[in-house]
Amino acid sequence: MESIKDKVAIIGMGCTKFGERWNMSYSDMIIEAAYEAYEDAQIDPKDIQAAWVGTLQSSSSGVSIAAPLKLKNIPVTRVENMCATGTEALRNALFAVAAKAYDLVLVVGFEKLKDLGYAVLGGGYEHPVFNTGYSTPGTYALAATRFFDKYNATKKTLAKIAVKNHHNGSLHPKAHFQKEISIQQAMDAPIIGWPLGLFDCCPRTDGAAAAIICRIEDAQKFKKNDYIKVKGIGVAAGTGMGKSNTDYDYTHFDENLSAAKQAYEQADIKVPLKDLDLAMVHDCFTITELIIYGDLGFCPRERVKEYVDDGIFTMQGELPVNTDGGLKAFGHPQGASGLRMIYEVYNQLLGRAGSRQLESPKLGLTHNLGGAPGMEIVACVGIFGL
């Protein structure tokens, strides 16, 4: 088995403003993101040989992007892997490029949630008894209850994560929320699923993001040195047995451990806290980010509260996490989220992150987690570098 490391380059990226895009259709957002990526990659869209698109629930098939972008009769594939959908689209595309099936490929992820009203995420063909009667925040609250019981974290630990991500989001003009919050505000917010309150939950957001990829040896044809490299990518689909299996402890995700192991091996990462310069993780809920710190090996799980209290994961800390605000402040259109994370890593590595710019970062991580504690879960970890 060969590593994907240093085979594929991302030479252009685009991302719409995330938020409540009442006057934009998903097609409008796809055009906005894709054309930003075309321009960035300095390519003619006619040269694109194939495309992959990720959307969880906003449309179906490759036609969803072929139609607005007028990709005429080339191979376009839609992929879906829950909240890991955006990164999964890139993962499938980069294998095709590495295999030399195509030279220049477009990847798009999008979601148009704000046309749906209050409808909850997911839905569709669900078991009429076993998969009804609960909310997604409630399901993550099951992990928070257990985590609080087992480790020394509290609601305040979660509040600190919300405050950090809101602060980071306030520095990004494309983030859904650009507003700082206080610890007190986060702790006093209305309860959604005890112990999680409003500021522990990510919003429902519209957005799209896009990437142009090619093999490393072709990258300079297009862009000289202005690109980043894929260093590793891992995906793990769980069996959904946590809710049925007494061995599961509700304070970690085995899918995370496996996806991280795959990606770390490919990218040759030994000590994530030291080796990585930034990480964009799936903070659908603050408790998820807290659990991820342990799962991805950023710190020992039993000392996670200490690490948060010490500001290790803030912009000034040893390993800044969610420098663009994360799902919490940037928003979470599922199909777009993975590519949005890569967009931030891309901009940071290329020194384009403006007021959020870290000091010469070289290696960044993206992480997605679809599903919910004890339920069907897909985790995805990507490593990108210069």
Place this chain on the structure above:
Amino acid sequence: MLGIISYGAYVPFYRLGWDEIEKVWGKKLPSGEKAIANYDEDSITMGVEAAVNSLDQFERKNIDSLYFATTTAPYKEKQSSSLIAEALDLRDDIFTSDCTNSLRAGTIAFKTAIDSIKAGSARRALVISSDCRLPAPKSNFERFFGDGAAAFIVGYDNPAVTVEGTYSVSSDFMDIWRADQDRFPKSWEQRFVITEGYLKCIKKGISGIMQKYRLLPEDFTKVVVYGPDPASHAKAVKSTGFDLKKQVQHPLFNQIGNTGSAFSPMMLVAALEDARAGDKILFAGYGNGCDAFILYVNENIENLKNKRGIKYHLPLKKPCASYDKYLNWRNLLSKETAASASLATFLPWLWRDRKQILSLYGGRCRHCNTIFFPIQRVCDKCLSKDEYELIRLSDRKGKIFTFNVDHLAPSLESPVVITIVDLEGGGRLRLEMTDCFPESVKISMGVELTFRKMHDAMGINHYFWKSRPLCEER
């Protein structure tokens, strides 16, 4: 020797105080309360609960027929007893029958079961009465209508109570009715209904059975008889020659209420809880006639003293916070519902999974013994394929591994407590919790399982099991 082998009853956890009714309608009422079904209960779920309490250690597969009596079946067309049989995990080669449309349905079911056993068509029958009648708000019925259920196993195997005589009268009298389109029961002027209807009919039935078997009121230890309200009940007892103070089973109007077709069966359970060998009981149900029974209690009654009956349930209670909440539970409040709230369902899926959903069957791997719910064809632990055996989990207790209090979950009642329950003997279930105090739920709390209505989608009631704190944890 044919008679009652076991009994059980169920009284819902919630009570609506008469003062809540008084607050809304302004009519001065004495102090009292009534038992009201939770938002996730109906006559089927309460019937299942009473039946589970009567079955306890009794071998379920020995039940040959099931009679379900109610005036409040969830469906006008579609049997309730067949669903109850599935929830109780009875055999499928049994006779199931719904007895409906009369307040007397409880005693009709009891008599039919006795007669069918006498006739040799069954050896053991389970007779369940359950009612959840909805009084019109502000009506005279509102104060006295309560919800509850009772169940009896009847047959020849060493009964604790023998049926020594039966007598019935039929009387086509319009005292209370609910036409096809009516939501609430209606009635005529009470003076007419009570004096011409109830009192005369009860007298005919009770005097009739005593004449038939040449017995006098003083030959009985207790009389257990239906009554629409305390005053009429007392009048009926006196008019038949019984001593109101010494011989009457208390009808608990101010603690549970008139539970319709389950009312006299529940009173019989209460009477049997206090009964001793040698007691003789006159038991009667009313509604478009009267069924009366002569029951003799023997020494086997001592074996039934630990059954969950009326005594067990009376102190287990929580006040319904307000009349508004009660109205909401009964879908009598107009309110905003999310545009996307209508639930979809898939009948073939429900049918395929019926043993798991209704009987709560999980699978136990024959190789590694691990129990999984829902059933896994490929074992998550040892990966053996199709090597599982079915195992019923509904009668197990468990402990909360983790939980949350969900304010966003779609439900008539909010918040919803969701529990991850690790069962004694293995197996983990994700279950909604019911009949609890959300603020006192904690990790490691002991729970038992209870059959409840989850939601309805496309006009189909979806039932499943929920967790409930053990009585000592409530």
